[in-house]
Amino acid sequence: MATTKKETTTKPITPQAAPPVVGGKITMEADVVATIANYVATGIKGLHSVGIPGLHFALDGKTIFDVGPTKGVQVEVGLKQAALDLDVVIDYGCDIQAVANELRTEIAKAVKQMAGRDVIEINIGVVGIELPTNKEAPKAPSKRVV
Structure with missing residues (x-):
């Protein structure tokens, strides 16, 4: 049986x-x-x-609500650095310090990755605690007399 040799050329x-x-x-x-x-x-x-729940202000007689992708975040940004202030509402029962630390870490990473800015400071203002809504309503006292 004959074997065929395939010639290859490389550039x-x-x-x-x-x-x-x-x-x-x-x-x-x-x-x-x-x-x-x-x-x-x-x-x-x-x-x-x-953001602060229900925050709004009036401008020329019109009420403007603080909504949208920048709600509750104030930023100073330069050519190399950024500093942020956030107002947040934390869920009841959560470790506020842990939530704030994770928030700082993750925001700093994302801003560095996407915007190329070193985050030098993130101030976090806890403006509220969100209470659970599925809590059972108190039961009415039972009647003593039938």
Whole structure:
């Protein structure tokens, strides 16, 4: 039985040219970092919500509610760093310190990864505790007399 040898030709691999380096800076609105922080916060166990419940204000006779992806988050952002202030509501029974620490860690990681900014400070204001809603209502006292 004859064997056939397959001839192969190889092309030399040429390195790809590196993209040209173009100078410039990337600026970022505070709302971008606030949106990242708010989104990350939604995944933290024990955190009920970000923002002060029912917060609203009037502007030119119209009531404006504090809603949206930047609710409860104030940000200062520079070319290399960011600092954040968050108002949060924690679920009843949760370790507030642990929730706050996880919130700081996860937000700092996400802002660094997505925005390229080092987070130098995250101040957390706990503005409320969300009580459980499935608690049984107190039973009416039984009648003593039939």
